[in-house]
Amino acid sequence: MAKMTIKDIDLSGKVVLVRADFNVPQDASLNITDDTRIRATLPTIKYILGDGSKKVILMSHLGRPDGKVVEKYSLKPVAARLQELLGQPVKFLNDCIGDNVKKEIESAKEKIILLENLRFHPEEETNDPVFAKQLASLADIYVNDAFGTAHRAHASTEGVAHYIMAVAGLLIDKEIQYLGNTLKNPLKPFMMILGGAKVSDKIGIIENLLPKCDAILIGGGMAYTFLKAQGKAIGNSKLEKDKLDLAKSILEKAKLSKKTILLPVDNLVVTNISADARAEFVGENIPEGKIAVDIGPETISMFENKLRTAKTIVWNGPLGIFEIDAFSKGTEQIAQFISHLNATTIIGGGDTAAAMTKLKLENKMNHISTGGGASLEFLEGKSLPGIAALSDK
DSSP states (O other): OOBOBGGGSOOTTOEEEEEOOOOOOBOTTOOBSOOHHHHHHHHHHHHHHHTTOSEEEEEOOOSOOTTSOOGGGOSHHHHHHHHHHHTSOEEEOSOSSSHHHHHHHHHOOOSEEEOOOGGGSHHHHTTOHHHHHHHHTTOSEEEEOOGGGTTSOOTTTTGGGGTSEEEEOHHHHHHIIIIIIIHHSOOSSEEEEEOSSOSTTTHHHHHHHTTTOSEEEEOSTTHHHHHHHTTOOBTTSOOOGGGHHHHHHHHHHHHHTTOEEEOOSSEEEESSOSTTOOOEEEOSSBOTTOEEEEEOHHHHHHHHHHHTTOSEEEEESOSSOTTSGGGOHHHHHHHHHHHTSSSEEEEOSTHHHHHHHHTTOTTTSSEEOSOSHHHHHHHTTOOOHHHHTSOBO
8 A cells, every 4th residue: 555645756846736625515606514524635735836846736626516517517606616725826827738728837927826626528427548647748747636536437547647657646545644644553442433324334344354353332323223233123214135144244244243333322312304303312222113323322331331442543423413413512522522632533524524514623632534436436445546546666
């Protein structure tokens, strides 16, 4: 996993093409509602500029325009926000390939240039070699700093690396350090917290990391398939019937290899899922007609007692329906607890990262992954095309 990074090469006088992840949420008026992903790329942009590069050309996708020009998916608002954050001009171009784009890059007085949405061209997602070559022709060096799309073999993430020198940005390097190297040889005790709605989303992680970890603490909707597999009553809670046998075999495998799997011993339940629903705590058997929406205080206490001794913690998936404040206490209390531990804390992307941001704990964790699907696949031990394509050290 030792990949070359921008720190391993001389960038002076070079035009550098950076694949960033500017796929940011926007409101109906196209105002950016969360600029975390833009901020995450700033260290790489600043490093490239500081190393004497001639120009930095940034490229990204936004939304799913399906290979057509869709105005609401334009990266123009991103250029404006980027300019504010960097405090220097950013030139925005209305396409990402072609002679006009090349001419505008060459004549630009600005050192930072943002290309229009890559996915306005269908060739981006099909990893078309001609399109990839056109992107590569814009620069001397390619830098991938978009971990969120590294699991996709697209023209801008994998294809372009075949035509010019390709290295990792600081963000991808950090992901490799934490999700790759830390998990290859984690400090023990190593524990995983798994949540989210489905067992099926986490099978790969469990199978890859169970041999290395000492304990798995399971909450969220996925816990109820495991509880059902143990013969517990789960009422109307989330159940993946077709995964019951798998849940049984995982529990059996953990038992045989003397690994601890902790499941909720009490639950917050409602009759229907809504912010104003009347909620109550019940034990590990959930009454008929009730839906579990969060772990209860006894479970929180049990989880904390287990995590107290951990030296490495990987967390992927919230422990309840954290989007609704009344059902977010389990996620919140466990997050607060691990933020004070003397352990390496690694937060998988997606909803778990969003939960940490909502709780303002993003600076209290060692690493919060910027990729949802990418971090899942990395934790599953899969090779990510966007990283595999980069030059080895």
